[in-house]
């Protein structure tokens with residue numbers, strides 16, 4: 001796990017986090033007895049998890065095991081029925097619009113679909129949230145966007161339109177856009193699943209470099225070799241529970257439960 005200094009500023013980009021971050025050893029995300037249902041279907045059945053600053057966690061598991069729902073609860077996209085969720089020591093309270101706005105600034109999320117605004121240039125896509133939400137000047141936001149685009153290897157694409165980019169490039173813009181809000185945690189939900197195989201590597205390399213720089217990452221991934229290489233811990237979710245959790249060498253090398261053994265075997269078939 002990379003360890004960040006006490007305070008990290010956004011000027012050097014790299015700049016994956018900004019502002020004051022909690023002291024080392026303090027969880028950035030603290031999830032306690034979290035339960036989430038859709039109607040009568042209980043999808044998360046009591047999740048307990050502390051995510052430490054600078055930690056990289058890979059979430060793996062069968063389709064429907066609750067991985068995406070967990071990420072969506074952490075960034076406030078989904079409400080939950082029971083338990084508690086704290087981000088940077090603040091409780092996630094859906095009833096407070098102000099608290100939710102603050103949360104959205106702490107927690108970045110990248111999805112399988114890149115969700116860029118098609119009518120805005122790449123640069124404008126990256127600038128949008130900082131100008132609207134953080135009230136940055138156009139000049140500052142453009143400067144930051146240029147630096148972030150350089151950071152993801154797309155310095156020359158500032159004025160391009162999204163449809164002029166490959167899927168891998170669009171996903172890298174989406175990463176730059178998420179970083180522009182200077183999140184303390186980045187949630188990645190199968191961010192390479194929609195890409196042609198030859199484009200997967202360029203996106204994973206960016207994520208890997210963020211991990212090396214100390215970004216806290218929670219990623220749902222089907223890229224097991226990536227999880228093995230980059231994650232500090234892997235979580236195997238099964239039927240809405242954290243079924244196994246530990247270092248990648250343990251989960252991949254010595255799975256304890258039949259469910260994980262079977263899941264890993266299914267990947268080889």
Ligand SMILES: Nc1ncnc2c1ncn2[C@@H]1O[C@H](COP(=O)(O)OP(=O)(O)OP(=O)(O)O)[C@@H](O)[C@H]1O
Pocket residue numbers: 038043061062063064065066067068069070
């Ligand atoms: N908006 C929704 N409304 C109703 N049920 C939902 C909704 N979103 C997810 N579910 C259900 O919640 C369960 C968990 O879904 P989730 O997407 O979290 O699983 P997952 O592990 O991320 O799966 P996948 O790997 O296929 O994305 C599934 O049974 C799914 O059908």
